[in-house]
Amino acid sequence: MTKALERREKLRADLILAAERMIATRGLAGLKTRDLAREIGCANGAVYNLVADVDELVLRVGSRTLLRLDQALSAAVRAGNPSPQETLVRIAIAYCDFAAENLELWRAMFEHRMEPDKDVPDWSVDDQMQLFRHIYAPLAALFPKRGTEELGITARSLFSAVHGMVALGLEQRLVAVPLPALRKEIAILVRAMIDGLMARAAQGPRENS
Amino acid sequence: MTKALERREKLRADLILAAERMIATRGLAGLKTRDLAREIGCANGAVYNLVADVDELVLRVGSRTLLRLDQALSAAVRAGNPSPQETLVRIAIAYCDFAAENLELWRAMFEHRMEPDKDVPDWSVDDQMQLFRHIYAPLAALFPKRGTEELGITARSLFSAVHGMVALGLEQRLVAVPLPALRKEIAILVRAMIDGLMARAAQGPRENS
DNA sequence: CAGCAACCTTGAACATCGTTCAATAATTAT
DNA sequence: ATAATTATTGAACGATGTTCAAGGTTGCTG
Structure with missing residues (x-):
């Protein structure tokens, strides 16, 4: 149980950091879930296990x-x-x-x-x-x-x-x-x-x- | 020739007015080319005969x-x-x-x-x-x-x-x-x-x- | 008026999104 | 070890802006 949650939290942090880099370099309009997924090494659908939607991501x-x-x-x-x-x-x-x-x-x-x-x-x-x-x-x-x-x-x-x-x-x-x-x-x-x-x-x- | 151009200009004016109404009621994010086309009575592709793209439309x-x-x-x-x-x-x-x-x-x-x-x-x-x-x-x-x-x-x-x-x-x-x-x-x-x-x-x- | 060339319109098709979900894999509990 | 639960996947969906070949109109010319 704890192993899975740890990994999840790590990925979540990575996701937010990746989103931050992406916005910083390409602007808010350049933030794409598929690119984020590739960057943190998971399937595009997995983003929605870490975050409810892109709105939450941007807010974070x-x-x-x-x-x-x-x-x-x-x-x-x-x-x-x-x-x-x-x-x-x-x-x-x-x-x-x-x-x-x-x-x-x-x-x-x-x-x-x-x-x-x-x-x-x-x-x-x-x-x-x-x-x-x-x-x-x-x-x-x-x-x-x-x-x-x-x-x-x-x-x-x-x-x-x-x-x-x-x-x-x-x-x-x-x-x-x-x-x-x-x-x-x-x-x-x-x-x-x-x-x-x-x-x-x-x-x-x-x-x- | 003149008949076609007149119609075109009329449609163009309609398009801009429709876009204005749509932004006013649904916000910039609510502006959709298909809805615009339906509203002024033409095919969605025809919008691009009247205007280069939505950027121009918004600017107009x-x-x-x-x-x-x-x-x-x-x-x-x-x-x-x-x-x-x-x-x-x-x-x-x-x-x-x-x-x-x-x-x-x-x-x-x-x-x-x-x-x-x-x-x-x-x-x-x-x-x-x-x-x-x-x-x-x-x-x-x-x-x-x-x-x-x-x-x-x-x-x-x-x-x-x-x-x-x-x-x-x-x-x-x-x-x-x-x-x-x-x-x-x-x-x-x-x-x-x-x-x-x-x-x-x-x-x-x-x-x- | 007939024929033709130029132009216009159409709506299906394309590429790209965010988002969902059934199937599969992994992990945990018994 | 095996069953139960949970996480991950990636294909698929629905929107959306934009393009384009096909077919239709218009206007000029003989």
């Missing part, structure tokens, strides 16, 4: 990517201990760099759509939520008056904005933006967003202008 | 969507004539509303990937570039000192940031953000970005902080 790879991203962001926060503002800038740049260095794996996380009427399992959404905590701490230092919920919303807004810049910036579709230029633009806009948010917070809620 | 639908988006943004700019800041906020909100009301068509533009080694035709990239002009004008009013190239970069950064907020905000994947809340968040962040950019422009280039 995404989980690993998310973990590495988390580590990259942690490292960015740890380096030096500058102001909360600059910490947020560093996180944004680190996000940009990670996306550039892991382009296809990073894209796969956002390109992938579950097959109709089946939704993302809990363990996968939990993974994603973890990311915001890096942004949350510096933000809390900058806006001590705000409650946890409000901070959470601001954190998601900031993340989304930076994500958008990275996503469209790394797209080949439009004129390719050179990476250094993109990093600079991100730094400028993150500083601007924080400055702007703090200025408005300082003078309190009021009419538009 | 995208072109129409982009045109309607352009009109929506134009209308947002035209309504009243507030400050350039508030014009930019209106554009961002209009972008958000358009995406929400045309969710699948809007998503299709960004989800679609050309098949390998074939790249987006010129007429399609031109369509996309047109969008920035809405952002460009108010920005130019706010930053008279900046050159056209610098303004173009800032415009793209702003657009990308708002796009990110809309894209992740409308995603069901994470906790669904109610639309009014999303609109409010976008308005807040756009104002903050502009405030922050202007503040830094006013005191001129300098060290970080």
